[in-house]
Amino acid sequence: MELKNISMQVNTQTHIYETNLTLENGTMNVLLGRTLSGKTTLMRIMAGLDIPTTGQILWNGKDVTGVKVQKRKIAMVYQQFINYPAMSVYDNIASPLRLMKKSKDEIDFAVRKTATMLHLESELNKKPLELSGGQQQRCALARALVKGSGLVLLDEPLANLDYKLREELREEIPKIFEESGAIFVYATTEPEEALLLGGNVATLWEGRITQFGKSPFVYHFPNSATTARVFSNPSMNFFNIKKEGKYIYFGDDEKEVASSSLLKLPDGEYLAGFRPNYLKIEKYTPQAIKIPVHLNVTEITGSETYLHITHDGNYWIGLINGVHKIDFNSDIDVYLDTRYIFVFSKDGVLVEPAFSSTDNYKES
Amino acid sequence: MAKIIFKNLAHSYLPNPKVNKDYALQKINLELEDGAAYALLGPSGCGKTTLLNIISGLLIASEGKIYFDDKDVTFSDTVDRNIAQVFQFPVVYDTMSVRKNLAFPLRNRGENPKYIKKRVEAIAKSIGMEDILDKKASGLSADAKQKISLGRGMVREDVNAILLDEPLTVIDPHVKWKLRTQLKALHEEFSHTMIFVTHDQTEALTFADKVVVMNDGVVVQVGSPQELFEKPAHTFVGFFIGSPGMNIFRVDVTHDIVSIGDVKLKLKSSYKNLNGKIELGIRPEYIKLSKDSGDIELEITRIEDIGYHKIVRAKHQGMNINIIVPEDIKITQDFKYASFDTNHLFIYQDGWLVEPTGGKS
Amino acid sequence: MNKTVNQKAWFLVLPVFLLVAFSAVIPLMTVINYSVQDTFGHNVFTWVGLDWFYEIIHSGRMHESLARQALFTTIILLIEVPLGIFIALNMPKKGFWASFCLVVISLPMLIPGNVVGTIWQIFGRKDIGLLGHTLVNLGINYNYAEDIMSAWITIIVMDVWHWTSLVVLLCYAGLQSIPDAYYQAAKIDQASRWSIFRYIELPKMSGVLLIAILLRFMDSFMIYSGPFVLTGGGPGNSTTFLSIDLVNMALGQFDLGPASAYSLMYFLIVLLVSWVFFTFMTNMDKKGAV
Known part of the structure; x- marks a missing residue:
């Protein structure tokens, strides 16, 4: 499927800026972005529920831009669990096939196969409302998958589920996807979900796709500060740096000798970014630089500690292993290995990926 | 208040x-x-x-x-x-x-x-x-x-x-x-x-x-x-608690030996009078993978890189095992062994934690 | 959200459009036509321009009817709205009694206006009516056919009986949409019953309440069959409201020209007030949304 110069405007407000996107057959594609970044609009355009203001949608090379939803072989699963409440799970799953006027045997075979795939085989005679939330969403998923559509759109399907159920389905969706062979498009607000599902990711920010590529690649090589911000949870921490000769200046007259990838930079001012898990409270490597910060609050998860800190007016989050009890509202020193720093230009374009990225991605 | x-x-x-x-x-x-x-x-x-x-x-x-x-x-x-x-x-x-x-x-x-x-x-x-x-x-x-x-x-x-x-x-x-x-x-x-x-x-x-x-x-x-x-x-x-949660296996325990299927492991301390459903629990964080030796043999089915660490999904005799591996450790399919950190192994009877009866044996 | 453009949809609207044309637009045009002409029968019409309008605007007859009408509408709004809110607030929220109350409350609304008029006419009669007979026996001078006060009170009570349920139903629907959490929060904040009404129930009800007021205004301003059956506009002209007056003029005296002008003025008044209401309501919505 190909989106060509697609854009979407509603009453002079642009919801989607001009977008080009090609989704290969049999791939998992995650649309990652915050609420209102345009994920749902883009999906509605893909589904044919909305017609884009400009551009074309090609399906296997054929223009399907104006073709109605009913005539396309697509399936959609929403955040809300949408099932026919008066029908049994079996009839729910069978309903799209009945509309296609398939024979009874064919329907029965397809329904049972799909139900088995989604572990619903023992629930077939129940009504959707007798099921748990997770099972209701499985039923909706089964209905989407049963007709063998070439395109399955999932709009934050796990958002309304309990934490543990989410974890369970999140683990299963890639398997289901592999069995179905369709193009999956999966919208989510959570970076971790994008990484867990694998496949490709398109990061969205205010109606623009900022980057599209293999998920680990985009994670390790975000092309801009915006992509990096969208693709990390907690959000990436940023600060301004200035390189002069062999020194790096940052914050209030703090300076350090530049090392690793920072050394290669031409002199000038940059925006530096790093993910929260690389901030530590001890000097963990010889390259780690010391940064004095103000600690606002710590949060302990049992195995990890989140530090909420401010540095030079920037709000940072640090994620460190183990349980650390530090006084709230105190000034502390934290350490950051410069190998984990992404360098962006002042206007947010990636200049130099973190050294660790290059190192990690090659191997994995 | x-x-x-x-x-x-x-x-x-x-x-x-x-x-x-x-x-x-x-x-x-x-x-x-x-x-x-x-x-x-x-x-x-x-x-x-x-x-x-x-x-x-x-x-x-x-x-x-x-x-x-x-x-x-x-x-x-x-x-x-x-x-x-x-x-x-x-x-x-x-x-x-x-x-x-x-x-x-x-x-x-x-x-x-x-x-x-x-x-x-x-x-x-x-x-x-x-x-x-x-x-x-x-x-x-x-x-x-x-x-x-x-x-x-x-x-x-x-x-x-x-x-x-x-x-x-x-x-x-x-x-x-x-x-x-x-x-x-x-x-x-x-x-x-x-x-x-x-x-x-x-x-x-x-x-x-x-x-x-x-x-x-x-x-x-x-x-x-x-x-x-x-x-x-x-x-x-x-x-x-934990994501993924603790690995739980059905086991048998006699004194300080735990049997997971046909694998036997020595525990840090011993247990007496266990009956009912006996399970062993260990968090994915406390399992180490290795290429050549370990407590049990396993087969890796999937590696999920979630950035700051990897979740390795593996199987041992039909049982699922999840392992969390730090970002900087590279894992490939030929990691066939896992060892358990005995300091973080727990024994549960009918779901509830059992304290060991004896110290080191 | 941008919806799919589909020109075929116009065909689906066409029947309604035709229906409205025949039931409203064409009759209205006829009325406008009559209002600027005079006739002496035999289908002979002469152009009189805005003379009829001038006459009607300056006629004491219309002024009196309008004043009566305005008084009546004001009184019934002042009674029905607070009473409706009060009943809605005190209705059971769920269970068997909730549905029971709803059915009982809606019953009067299902009865046509002229039947209501007949019911009250009999009910209020001195000789055989339960109400009239009782009141007279209690020594109260009650006679809707002769006493102005009795006539007005009967018509008002009749309208309240007939239509308060509409206000109740709308308010009840508004109240049902308030989540329990609000009441609980108010309880925790130690809000008084009045505060709960003033700061939670009334704001949440305001939308439907305005619709209720609008509907009741329009309906009561056009009231005809009830008073017509009960008093026929009397005693004297004391209960001759706009619509009764208009029918008298058009069908009683057969003054088609002035009656047309009258009805157009009447129509414009209702339209104007409704429009003011509507603008007020939409502005409220906007203010709420920002």
Whole structure:
């Protein structure tokens, strides 16, 4: 499927800026972005529920831009669990096939196969409302998958589920996807979900796709500060740096000798970014630089500690292993290995990926 | 402020409960310390909302007593309990300004206007709303409204406890972080007793000093986040806390030898008189993978790189094993062995943790 | 959200369009036609311009009817709205009694206006009516056919009986949409019953309440069959409201020209007031949304 110069405007407000996107057959594609970044609009355009203001949608090379939803072989699963409440799970799953006027045997075979795939085989005679939330969403998923559509759109399907159920389905969706062979498009607000599902990711920010590529690649090589911000949870921490000769200046007259990838930079001012898990409270490597910060609050998860800190007016989050009890509202020193720093230009374009990225991605 | 004590508290929605499963909330005895931050954590339908409603007075427990300090409040009305509550969906008085919203509980109690003004301004400052005090509450964002309902609770200095019922549900993910830390900072500043109900382990663990984990109407463990993580008292706690949760295997234990299928492992200490369903639990963080030797053999089925660490999904004789590997360690399919850190191995009997009887043998 | 453009949809609207054309637009045009002409029968018409309008605007007859009408509408709004809110607030929220109350409350609305008029006419009669007979026996001078006060009170009570349920139903629907959490929060904040009404129930009800007021205004301003059956506009002209007056003029005296002008003026008054209401309501919505 190909989106060509697609854009979407509603009453002079642009919801989607001009977008080009090609989704290969049999791939998992995650649309990652915050609420209102345009994920749902883009999906509605893909589904044919909305017609884009400009551009074309090609399906296997054929223009399907104006073709109605009913005539396309697509399936959609929403955040809300949408099932026919008066029908049994079996009839729910069978309903799209009945509309296609398939024979009874064919329907029965397809329904049972799909139900088995989604572990619903023992629930077939129940009504959707007798099921748990997770099972209701499985039923909706089964209905989407049963007709063998070439395109399955999932709009934050796990958002309304309990934490543990989410974890369970999140683990299963890639398997289901592999069995179905369709193009999956999966919208989510959570970076971790994008990484867990694998496949490709398109990061969205205010109606623009900022980057599209293999998920680990985009994670390790975000092309801009915006992509990096969208693709990390907690959000990436940023600060301004200035390189002069062999020194790096940052914050209030703090300076350090530049090392690793920072050394290669031409002199000038940059925006530096790093993910929260690389901030530590001890000097963990010889390259780690010391940064004095103000600690606002710590949060302990049992195995990890989140530090909420401010540095030079920037709000940072640090994620460190183990349980650390530090006084709230105190000034502390934290350490950051410069190998984990992404360098962006002042206007947010990636200049130099973190050294660790290059190192990690090659191997994995 | 007050200590909250549950004495043989239980609740059933049925008129004549007989067996355990008739109870939405099975018998609990618990003391919530004054000024601490608690979380009630569990999946939907575990009884946490029932317990919360009993604390707030919306529901009268069918059995047992609840005390605020020495005062029996089992049958007291919500108003007399002097508690505050933040709901799942923001509740603000739409027609009032932020200031009037915050002042409302004080005005209803007939406080002196000067005191009200001072107090409202202090609270507004703490929740970061001093600039928009005179704005109408109806036009604000969901997180701002949640802050107002929180502020309305805190404005009363004599409030016994602040109950938070899944308050972050309608908040955008990236704002959740901020609101959560603000909540934490507010607790630090005012040290009200706070009780936070949630199904989200991250919210519960990061917020609370002590977490009350519930499942099927039973309180399975009460402990600090660290205790819950490091020494789960029940397999449910092991499974529910941590992502992925604890690996649980059916095993047999004789003295200090545990048999997982046909693999035998030596434990740090020995166990006696075990009967019933015996399980071994170990967190994915405490399993190490290796290419050439280890406690058990396994086959890697999937590696999920989630950035700051990898989740390795593997199988051993049909059993699923999850392993968490730090980012900087490279894992490939030819890692065929795993070893367990015996310091973090636990034995469970019918779901509950069993303490070893003997020391090192 | 942008919806799919589909020109075929116009065909689906066409029947309604035709229906409205025949039932409203064409009759209205006829009325406008009559209002600017005079006739002496035999289908002979002469152009009189705006003379009829001038006459009607300056006629004491219309002024009196309008004043009566305005007084009547004001009184019934002042009674029905608070009474409706009060009943809605005190109705059971769920269970068997909730549905029971709803059915009982809606019953009067299902009865046509002229039947209501007949019911009250008999009910209020001195000789055989339960109400009339009782009142007279109690020594109260009650006679809707002769006493102005009795006539007005009967018509007002009749309208209140007939239509308060509409206000009740709308308010009840508005109240049902308030989540329990609001009441609980108010309880925790120790809000008084009045505060709960003033700051929670009334704001949440305001939308439907305005619709209720609008509907009741329009309906009561056009009231005809009830008073017509009960008093026929009397005693004297004391209960001759606009619509009764208009029918008298058009069908009683057969003054088609002035009656047309009258009805257009009447129509414009209702339209104007409704429009003011509507603008007020939409502005309220906007204010609420920002």
